[in-house]
Amino acid sequence: MLHAYNEPLSVEDVALAPPGTGEVSVRLHASGVCHSDWNTASGATPSPLPAVLGHEGAGVVEEVGEGVTSIAAGDHVVLSWLPSCGRCFFCRSGRVNLCSVAMPAMLDGALPGGAIRLSRRGAPVHHYSFLSTFAERAVVPEASCVPIRRDAPLAVAALVGCAVMTGIGAAINRARVTPGSTAVVFGAGGVGLSVVQGCRLAGALHIVAVDPLPFKRELALELGATHAIEDGAGETLGLVRELTDGRGADYAFVAAGVPALVRRAFDALRLGGTLVCIGLPAEGTEVVLPGPELVRQEKIVTGTLYGSCRPHTDMPLVLDLFMEGRLELDRLVTRTYGLEEINEALADMTAGSVARGVIDLAPPGVDLSTRRPRAQVTA
Ligand SMILES: [Zn+2]
Ligand SMILES: [Zn+2]
Known part of the structure; x- marks a missing residue:
């Protein structure tokens, strides 16, 4: 949690309400640490506080709210921080990353429509970029969930959620x-x-x-x-x-x-x-x-x-290219950290000592691998 600009993040237990209509609960396995998180932590890009930061995540869907049809429990997902509305001028003309509904709503620190599902001792805690991935669980908009193949390592999939897709x-x-x-x-x-x-x-x-x-x-x-x-x-x-x-x-x-x-x-x-x-x-x-x-x-x-992307088509494509050995995305992960090391991860990033740091959020007993499963050689 970030309580005030230029203060360290704190690791705390917060309450997370179940997903509402059009929302999805995700068990995160990995979150990359991005300069945009730092821009908010330092106040360069303000966002409502207190908030749970993080916007480069991947995990497994746990529960879906009412009306959710495109995704189901058990699906592996990359989380997109730009859930497009599908109805505005920009969405209809194919430039979904410029959705005129998503960006203003993001800056309010809530989910689309204004709901806040995070709280601490009864007081609301803001979402960050609709995602808040520096956490074990998140409630996110259905439109942020990009289903991916289940054999893709989730540490790499997390990076596809921001840095990789952008670049x-x-x-x-x-x-x-x-x-x-x-x-x-x-x-x-x-x-x-x-x-x-x-x-x-x-x-x-x-x-x-x-x-x-x-x-x-x-x-x-x-x-x-x-x-x-x-x-x-x-x-x-x-x-x-x-x-x-x-x-x-x-x-x-x-x-x-x-x-x-x-x-x-x-x-x-x-x-x-x-x-x-x-x-x-x-x-x-x-x-x-x-x-x-x-x-x-x-x-x-x-x-x-x-990256001017269309998340639902471009992100699975990027992961396919990785799985075929055409992109070396695993090489971007210099180091993984536990959630309690989040401030160290931010410091390493601002010092430039990592290409990308990844927070390991995988459930106990689950190994967070960045490696591509070895290619099957057939005679
Ligand atoms: Zn980012
Ligand atoms: Zn739109």
């Missing part, structure tokens, strides 16, 4: 990276490393990962980056030009909420190249780009929310 979706859905292209990725944490893997999957020829931390650069090279640099004095620009006959990169991604990186990424692009901003900067910050170049160079500057 791969940025490359595939938003930038639409093409074979033979050159991409530069600023930030090689869980999201940036997923962008790298998305670019590799799409057939990019050169993938340049930029990160100040040596272990992340090494991991980037192992996961598909062709180059990894620190960019202390802006070396990215020279390298990208060298790789592209002086033109610049076809795609640039900023996987950190740092406005100054957006300018560096903009400069690394070729004329008409595409810049995709992924990491969420603090409320009130602005991004500055050069006015004349914005016009003359025809560069496309866009953001992406949740």
Whole structure:
């Protein structure tokens, strides 16, 4: 639970009401720790408090509320923090991640429709991103439950609920990276490393990962980056030009909420190249780009929310690619923690010492594996 900004989270027993109409109770097995959780814990992205944080989870459905038809007890699910309404302009036009109902409701710290199922000593405790996955159990909207294959490891499935989908979706859905292209990725944490893997999957020829931390650069090279640099004095620009006959990169991604990186990424692009901003900067910050170049160079500057994904089709697809060995998502999990180590997990993330930390929430006796079951070799 987070009681106040910039205070450690506390592990407490809270009451969880049964799922109401259109709601589902999930026994969580794993939750990733994401920078967005930290943004709220530090007050950079405010959310109603007290709250149970966490929004990158996977688990097994325990109970469904009235009217729930798409999911049943026993189903394995990835939890989506953007339960789309299916009826607004954006949902009907296929851009469900921009649902005009979901986002405002999320910021109220309740479930869609305003219900709050968490409480402590009779006082309400807010939900976070509709999910609150730093817990053993959660009551979530039916639309947040994305059913997945039962042989997929739930620690990996949890990451698909935010970092992986965001990064791969940025490359595939938003930038639409093409074979033979050159991409530069600023930030090689869980999201940036997923962008790298998305670019590799799409057939990019050169993938340049930029990160100040040596272990992340090494991991980037192992996961598909062709180059990894620190960019202390802006070396990215020279390298990208060298790789592209002086033109610049076809795609640039900023996987950190740092406005100054957006300018560096903009400069690394070729004329008409595409810049995709992924990491969420603090409320009130602005991004500055050069006015004349914005016009003359025809560069496309866009953001992406949740990898512009359609959770119910894209998340199972990403897990299929992992299970077939086409994506190395298990490599993103640097360390697992117990729930009582949540503050250590947050500290490791802000220090940059993990690609992704995962909270092990599996029931007693259940092993939380990140590994893909070994492929069956048939004669
Ligand atoms: Zn996240
Ligand atoms: Zn909608």
